Structures are given as C-alpha cells and as structure tokens.
Amino acid sequence: MPDCPECGMVWSDTCEPFETNNETAYNEQLTAAFSSVSANVTPVPDLSNQSWTDAFLTVHNLLKERYAFSSRKAVDWDRLYNTYSPKIVDAEARNDSASYYRTIREYLFSIPDGHINVLSENGDFGARYTDIGGGYGITVNLLDSGKCIISYVAHGSEAEKKGLKPGDVVTAWNGKEIHDAINETPYIWATKKPSTSEGIFLHQQRFLTRGPVGSQVTISVISPEKGSETIHLTGYDDRYDTVNRSSFFLGKNINDYGIENTLFDIKPQISNDSVTVRTLPGGYTYIALYEESYDVYQPFKSAMVSAMSNNTPGIVLDLRFNGGGDDNLASCIAGWFAKEPVFYEFATTYDPGLHNDTIISAACTKPRPRIYEGPVVVMVSPDTISSGEGVPMVMNKTARGKIISWYGTDGAFGMVTAAAILPLDLEILYPDGASLDENKKIQVDSDSTGIGGIAPHVRVPMNEDTITRGMAGEDVQLMYALKYLEDNKN
Known part of the structure; x- marks a missing residue:
C-alpha cells in the first residue's frame, strides 16, 4: 500500500467494513475520509429562484472550476458557454421549459462523461417525446464487417x-452514407x-431509428430479393418498441429510453433482487450484481461461499446492468478472486478552499x-458505470478471469457530487474527484479521444448470426461465457 499521509482514511482491506456488517460505523469512516477538506466544503447552491440565464452562468462557472477531468477530456468551457448560452436566453424569453431542459442536456452531453448529468423532478417537459417519440418500425446494427443491417422489423409496421x-x-439514411448518418445522430436522451x-456510437445506432411522430425518413437498402431500393418511412408512436428491441446487448429487452424516472424505472425491468444467483448448465454459478450498495455484500458473500462449497467449475459475474455505488465494495468483491493484494485507488475531491484536487483516501484490494x-x-x-467498472479493472490488473462481452464499460469512474439546483428543480450532477492508480494517474475515465473504460478480453462477434440470436431472445454473451468456461475447466 503506497503511503498516504494526507488521507483522511486508508482501507488496507476494503472488505473489513462490510464483514463487520455495521453500516453506521462505516458511514462514519466515510465521513472521516473528508476530514482534510470538510472545513472548506460549501453547500450545494440553490439557484432555483434565479433567472434561467443567470443560473446557467453560475453552474457553468462552477463546473469550469471544479470538474475533475477538464484537462483529460480537453473541455473547451468558453466554447461550450458561447454555444449554449444563447439557446438558454432564447428559451427563457419564450418561457419554453422543453427547450430550456433540452439545451441543458445538450450542454452536458457535449462532455463525454457519464457522471455529468441532470435529474429533473418534473420530467422532461415533453421534450423527449417531441424528439424521439416516433419509431420507423426498424432497428439497425453495425456488424464487425462494417455492414449496417436491419436487425428488427415491427409486425404490422409500414416498414414491414x-x-x-x-x-x-x-x-x-436521409441521403447520408450510413456511417456518417449514425455519427451525426444526437444521443442526448440516453x-x-x-x-x-x-x-x-452504440447509442447513436439506437437513436438513428427514432424521431418525432410524423417525421419522414428516406433509407437506401439492399435486399437479396429486390436488390437496391429506396424506402420512405413515417415515424409513429410505437411506445418505444424499437428502443426495447435494440437493448438486446444487455441480455434482454429493456425500455431504457421511454421511462419516467431514470434512477428507479430500469432496475425493476431486470430483477427485484439485490443480487441474482442461479446455477447454469454444467453446474456453473451465475451471479449478477446491479450496484455496489452496502446491502449487496452479504448476499454476494453467501453466493460465493455456496459456489465454493459446491465446487462450482466456474463463475459468471454479470455486471452489464451495474449502476455503480461504493468503490470500496467493488474492491472487496474483487478480493474474492484476487490471488495477491493489488492497489485499488487513491480517491480525490476538489477542495474549494485550496482550489485544487486533494487526495482524501486510499484503498487496497x-x-x-x-x-x-x-x-x-x-x-x-x-x-x-462508475464503481461497477472496479471489479473488471482489478481483473485487468491481476490477470484474473476474462471479460467477455460485445462492448466495454462506460468509462466514468470519478467521484460524483451535486453541482447545483437550477430553475424548474433541475439537479446537476458532476464528478469533482477522480480515481488514481498507484502512480497517481487517472484510471478508467475516458479521455479526449473517447478511449476509456474496461474493454473485453474477448469480444463476442457482432454478425448476422449473433444479432439474429440476440433478437430472438437468446443471451448470446452468456453463451460465449459458458463456452469459455467449458474450454477452461480444471
């Protein structure tokens, strides 16, 4: 464990606070980690009574000062403000809540960081439905070969x-070469x-086939029966059907765009468990973790003890729906597989008094x-996303296990806090701290080139066969995981 004299807390064994099963004591330890900066911490500014324009300027300056990855992502804050401030002024002049909310999302989504986001107690003011409430009856997917194919056609649709x-x-698509069309597709409703x-790029593929109800698109297609042809389609209210269908990379159909509450409406579509455990064909143990919250550890531990007692020949750890939470718990979970200690992170936070980033804690798996x-x-x-990326990060560091998936992780590993409350009760979230490796370099978070997260060791092929199987309801990635375990049995 590297020395950390400035740390408010050092966890040489990140499982210790979860093994004691005393959440109150652990929360006190977490608070102690911030002791070095606590005197300078300022309350979250409530700007809800300011004008939209003034509030936007205030939160922009706060993010410019405190965002942890401005240099890493080469954020041009002045350009962002000059681009989006006039849109806020215009929305306020017209008292257009939908345009105001949409512009806030456009502004935040121009920074590629999953931890910079906005929560709204009053929904999206109709902006989302206006933008993507219509489907064209199809979904598309880009294959490893570079071809873009139709992967689903809705029954009874105009497309069919x-x-x-x-x-x-x-x-x-609308006269643009398909790869260019995908690259130009907005994704602010992800x-x-x-x-x-x-x-x-994945989300842009999904949003390509969404648009306003009544909107017209023209697509050029090549089919075995008809050869090349041009098709005109009209967007219709499909209750986000093509959204559900295009989520198959998560192992099942999930409506993750058309929901009302982004924090609470996805998980119930997946499972009501904190941890899902089942036995797979061949006696392998499947464990799905959806977040790193304190109450996850005991059922996870029970699953691991049971798997080892039953001499399971292999374990599949499914983190595809993992929304993050506690970094120490992610480190602890990885400790059930690590054969030797591995440094997990230095955690930093912004010190408003010193106007710089300060290391507050260290952790070891x-x-x-x-x-x-x-x-x-x-x-x-x-x-x-977030601490959900911690277990695969440790797997990379220790060369334990294989990450087998279609895609890598989100690439947002910073420490999240609230920036401000804006008019119309919009809460802006952002990371004011980073996770550093033993050399005190930022780890996992994506950079200015879009590279980051944890990539699979084995990428599941994206071809006509795997797409067809996925669309038919098969969890293709799980099948590849099982094949790997079968091929590597002791």
Whole structure:
C-alpha cells in the first residue's frame, strides 16, 4: 500500500467494513475520509429562484472550476458557454421549459462523461417525446464487417408492409452514407450517458431509428430479393418498441429510453433482487450484481461461499446492468478472486478552499481468507458505470478471469457530487474527484479521444448470426461465457 499521509482514511482491506456488517460505523469512516477538506466544503447552491440565464452562468462557472477531468477530456468551457448560452436566453424569453431542459442536456452531453448529468423532478417537459417519440418500425446494427443491417422489423409496421426484412443492408439514411448518418445522430436522451466513443456510437445506432411522430425518413437498402431500393418511412408512436428491441446487448429487452424516472424505472425491468444467483448448465454459478450498495455484500458473500462449497467449475459475474455505488465494495468483491493484494485507488475531491484536487483516501484490494481460484468470466456493457467498472479493472490488473462481452464499460469512474439546483428543480450532477492508480494517474475515465473504460478480453462477434440470436431472445454473451468456461475447466 503506497503511503498516504494526507488521507483522511486508508482501507488496507476494503472488505473489513462490510464483514463487520455495521453500516453506521462505516458511514462514519466515510465521513472521516473528508476530514482534510470538510472545513472548506460549501453547500450545494440553490439557484432555483434565479433567472434561467443567470443560473446557467453560475453552474457553468462552477463546473469550469471544479470538474475533475477538464484537462483529460480537453473541455473547451468558453466554447461550450458561447454555444449554449444563447439557446438558454432564447428559451427563457419564450418561457419554453422543453427547450430550456433540452439545451441543458445538450450542454452536458457535449462532455463525454457519464457522471455529468441532470435529474429533473418534473420530467422532461415533453421534450423527449417531441424528439424521439416516433419509431420507423426498424432497428439497425453495425456488424464487425462494417455492414449496417436491419436487425428488427415491427409486425404490422409500414416498414414491414414495404417489404423490409431483418438482414437487409442499409447503405444510406436521409441521403447520408450510413456511417456518417449514425455519427451525426444526437444521443442526448440516453439514460445512462455514454463516456467512450464506442458507447456513444452504440447509442447513436439506437437513436438513428427514432424521431418525432410524423417525421419522414428516406433509407437506401439492399435486399437479396429486390436488390437496391429506396424506402420512405413515417415515424409513429410505437411506445418505444424499437428502443426495447435494440437493448438486446444487455441480455434482454429493456425500455431504457421511454421511462419516467431514470434512477428507479430500469432496475425493476431486470430483477427485484439485490443480487441474482442461479446455477447454469454444467453446474456453473451465475451471479449478477446491479450496484455496489452496502446491502449487496452479504448476499454476494453467501453466493460465493455456496459456489465454493459446491465446487462450482466456474463463475459468471454479470455486471452489464451495474449502476455503480461504493468503490470500496467493488474492491472487496474483487478480493474474492484476487490471488495477491493489488492497489485499488487513491480517491480525490476538489477542495474549494485550496482550489485544487486533494487526495482524501486510499484503498487496497486484499484477497479474502478463502478465494475462488477457478475460471471466472465477467460480462460488462456501456451500462456498467462508475464503481461497477472496479471489479473488471482489478481483473485487468491481476490477470484474473476474462471479460467477455460485445462492448466495454462506460468509462466514468470519478467521484460524483451535486453541482447545483437550477430553475424548474433541475439537479446537476458532476464528478469533482477522480480515481488514481498507484502512480497517481487517472484510471478508467475516458479521455479526449473517447478511449476509456474496461474493454473485453474477448469480444463476442457482432454478425448476422449473433444479432439474429440476440433478437430472438437468446443471451448470446452468456453463451460465449459458458463456452469459455467449458474450454477452461480444471
């Protein structure tokens, strides 16, 4: 463990606070970690009674001062303000809540960081439905070969009536070459904001086939039966059907765009458990973790003890829906697989008194007294964010296990806090601290080139076969994980 004399707290064994099962005592330790900066901490500014324009300027200056990754992501704060401030002024002049909210999202989404976001107690003022409430009856996916194919055609849709079928190749969208069209597609309504270029491009594929109800699109396709043709489609209210269908990379169909509450409406579509455990064919143990909250540890521990007692031949750890939480718990979970200690992180926060970033804590992943030494597969996705990226990070550092997935993690690993409350009760979130490695370099968070997160060791192929199987309801990534375990049995 590197020395950290300035740290308010050092966790040489991150499992210790969870093994004691005393959450109150642990919360006191977390508070102690901030002792060095606590005297300078300022309350979250409530700007709700200011004008929209003044509040926007205030929060912009706060983010410019305190955002932890301005240099890493090469954020041009002046350009951002000059771009979006006139839109805020215009929205306020017209008292247009939808335009105001949309502009706030555009501003925040121009910074590729899943931790910079906005929460709204009053919804989106109709802006989301106006922008993406219509579907065109199809979804598309880019294959490893570079081809873009139709992956789903809604039954009874105009697209079906005009003869479009899964497997048809899309070459252009509204007159633009298909790759260019995808790259130019806005993605501001993504619920889990992407941080890497890979994650952004995935969401752009999904949003390409969304638009306003009644909007017209023209697509160029090549089909085996008809050859090349041009099809005109009209957006209709499909209750976000094509959104659900295009979420198959998560292992099931999930409405993650058309929900009302972004914090609470996704998880119930997946599971009501804190931890899901089941036995897979071949006796392998499947453990899904959806977050790193204090109450997750005991059921996870029970699952691990049971798996080892039953001599499970391999473990699949599913983190594809993991929304993050406690970094220490992520480090502790990794300790059930690590064969030797590994430094997890220095955690920093912004000190308003000193006007700089300050290290407040250090943590080390320590192997448990009894670890699982068999083969392990971790599944991730761009919805694996924040501390959810900690376990695969340790797997990379220790060369334990294989990450097998279609995509890498989100690439947002900073320490999140609230920036301000804006008019119309909008709460702005942002990271004012970073996770540093043993050399005190930023780890995991994406950079200015869009590179970041934890990439799979083995990428599941994205081809006609895997797309068809995924659309039919098969968890293709899980099948590849099982094959790896079968091929690596002791």
